[in-house]
Amino acid sequence: MVNTFNHPCKSAAAAVALTLVLAGCAVGPNFKAPAAPSESGYLKDTLPAQVGSADAGGAQSLSVDRDIPAQWWTLFHSKPLADLVDESLKHNPNIDVARAALREANETTRSQVGAYFPTVTGSFNPTRQQTPAVLSSAVNSGAYIYALHTAQLNISYTPDVFGLNRRTVESLDAQAESQRFQLEAAKLSLASNVVVAAIQEASLRAQIDSTHRLIELQRNVLDSYKREVVLGQENEIDVLTQEAQLAQNEAALPPLEKQLAQQRDLLTALAGRLSAEEIEATFSLDSLQLPADLPVSLPSKLVAQRPDIRAAEAELHSASAEVGVAIANRLPNLAITGSYGTAAATIGTLFTPGSSLWTIAGDLTAPVFDAGTLKHRQRAAEAAYDQAEAQYRATVVTAFQNVADSLHAIASDAEALRTAQNAERAAKHSLDIAQKQLLLGDVGSLVVINAEQTWLQARLNTINAQANRLSDSAALLQALGGGWWNDPENGKVMEGDKAAAASTATAS
Template sequence: MRDISRRPHLLAPLSLLCIALAGCTVGPDFKRPEVPANADYSREKLTATAQADIDAGGAAQRLIAGMDIPGQWWTLFRSPTLNALVEEALRANPDVSAAQAALRQANELVYADQASLFPSVNANASKTREKVSGVTAGLPESPILTVSSASLNVSYAPDVFGGTRRQIESTTAQAEYERFQLEATYLTLTANVVNTAISLASARDQVAATETIIRLQSDQLDVLQAQRRLGAIGDSDVLTQQTALAQTRATLPPLQKQLAQTRNQLMAYLGRFPNQDRGEAFNLASLHLPEELPVSLPSAIVGQRPDVRSAQAQLHQASANIGVAVANQLPQFSITGSLGSTAASGTKLFSAGTGVWSLAGAIAQPIFDAGALEHRKRAAVAAYDESAARYRGTVITAFQDVANSLRALEADADALNQQVVAERSAQANLDLVQAQFKLGAVAYINLLNAQQSYQNTVLSRVKAQAARYSDTTALFQALGGGWWNRTDVDPATKGKPDRFGLPTWQEIMPASNAARTEPNL
């Protein structure tokens, strides 16, 4: 490589060439793939669900195409307790803190890469004392020489073919990916808190229903024992009722375990330890089932889903990396300069006659690398193809999630309607069989069957109620959760460019820094 520092007249044409080529950016310009125009959630349009004759969760739900999603969609359940828990989770959950830190890191790396567009300036100062041999210098004694020097060094790599700009584009896309990973964390967390509250309500209602059935069976056992003492029935009927009662009681501990474990899961979402449970209670009657549900247009879903936007950012990053790989195969330009002073005494620095300077420009063109750069470019192209396939798969999954939620809402409404009818029929049958059994008109086995049938229908009805709430939550989650209508992303995650940043005193002093890095639980 030829040094052109001794030919200053060549630097002007080189600088002009760099300026002329500075607008060139090699590699493909990113464009988001379009969703097929005929893509939709289903062949049939669902506009409303069935209605069940029950207060909690029985309302019909209307599906409104193109309706916007509120940023705090969980408030549609009209539960102040639930709203408070969701807000607490967004403040205290460790996953949110981790995602915010990842976004902050990604943004700071963008600013770090942007610094490559600017010259770098370094200051150097040195003082050297050296004793030289007088024999080699033809002097009668060996003198001691002192040399002091100070200089400013400037280096700059013009982004002639846009490789640096493509790298910045790549890291910016990575920051975009982390941005939507944070939104995905928000969405998953809020949906988990709501679903956990629904599970708590379902478990609590199942416990209450089971306790009611236990009381019913206990009262019936008292009647049978009284009849046995009078000799009206034999021991067999009493023992059978005791068995049925014990079996029903045996179903209570698993429900209580489920209730306790669900509460522990809720504490984890809230960033609390299990012993920090404050007794927040839910039942299905305390949760309002939203009666108007949004159904986003198919063309809008790719812009709303955080996972799709994350996949799009990864595709954008892969596209930019192709440009970086292509730029690495082209000539690399650099300009360096130095201005300073060298003197025998530090007090004489920058005095007349001590000034020194240098200016150099260089061009480096890879000629033979055994195909390494070409294969890295091909690898970048293959990575883009992989990201494109994953993006398409994510979009298909997004449509599938919405379609599944819509179908579940329809099926849940029909199922609850039938479960309510079945429960009321089972209750009426139980009342009738109890009355007939007291009169001796039916055998005990008929009463036992009626009790078991009623027990099963009550628990099935509670589960069907909870399913409507859960699948309503799933629809909000499948549609993206309305993050575009929220402004609760911590501004600190954006970072800020600081072109003259230096370490703080706390970062320099180890004792102060140790306390800063100690994690708080």
């Protein structure tokens, strides 16, 4: 007789089989994160070191590779704005939605990790039975009517031979990672919306204030005209012309006031409040300071900073793991089951010697014929990976476009503000001269009215240019990722992710 345990070929086969069962091999591609772009800048031309000037709305330095603070909105040096952003991040329900989705994804991953281990269940089954008289009794007493009490532990275990569970956990973990970055994207979007909404409120308040000033000026001129008409020193047509212009400017106020009220509603909703619980803070252009030093991250760092890019990368990782899942489903699957327990006619004798029972079984299954179902599922998973890879590249392209657009806007709007302020100063000087000439009788009312309208339009252009520069800064900080990685809370999350990954690796 040949000793099979000493036979070299069979010993080697047994060793290989044991290695596969205990360690397994995860089939499918091993994910590798896409390489960062090699571009050195966001624009075709060299990035200027500074835009704007101190006498034209303020100068801004563009600091390449400077880090972004976690609370980037504090760069506007407005405590009411910082407080409102903090309140919004705490109470906006959309953030709670994203947090709950992240918790769900994490728990789903942890539930799948349990498949690495055996499943043990316990059972107790008391029965009352009768054996037909034509058969022998099943109990030693010979009774044909008897009770049977059975207590068992049932164990089932599926070795992860080809990495089906490992790839499934990998996919779910990547989906949880995507949810984490979707949470960061939601927080970044919310903070940006609050900042831009506050800037828009400040702009509307300035526009309303300028319109009120012009209306007051026109009323004074109209009163003067009416007095002169009574004295016979002025033509009535000038009064009618001034009244028409006054009515036109007064008609411009309600739309502005409606926009301001709606902007207040928006800020209140962003803070997570109902419309009747309007926020207390109000914003003006004077209360918001243009960030003097804007960070501009290197392109190679942008892919690690933008939450949407990181989420797209995680989705790509999940799609890669799903290819492994599809391949593993086409391979044989081994399941091991066993049970151990006792059975007795009475509960008191349930654990006496001779009452034990046990079974152990193995079940090896493999696809034989499925009409190509599993093959096409694998191809579908591969196509889904290609789709995720293309989506990742599209997200990167959009991110670079966002940064480039913001940099172009910062430079262009700084120049726009300079020209708008020059035009406003010239228009105000022209209006002052026209008013003096009107008092001296050197010009008619039409000249003054035209000068008033020119000044108002120039003033509104300046207000819009100021608001644009503030909004451009917020847009750049958002496009660069917003500094979430410097938040201590995220540091804790990252440490937790590393610990979870280490735990998963140990379990597998």
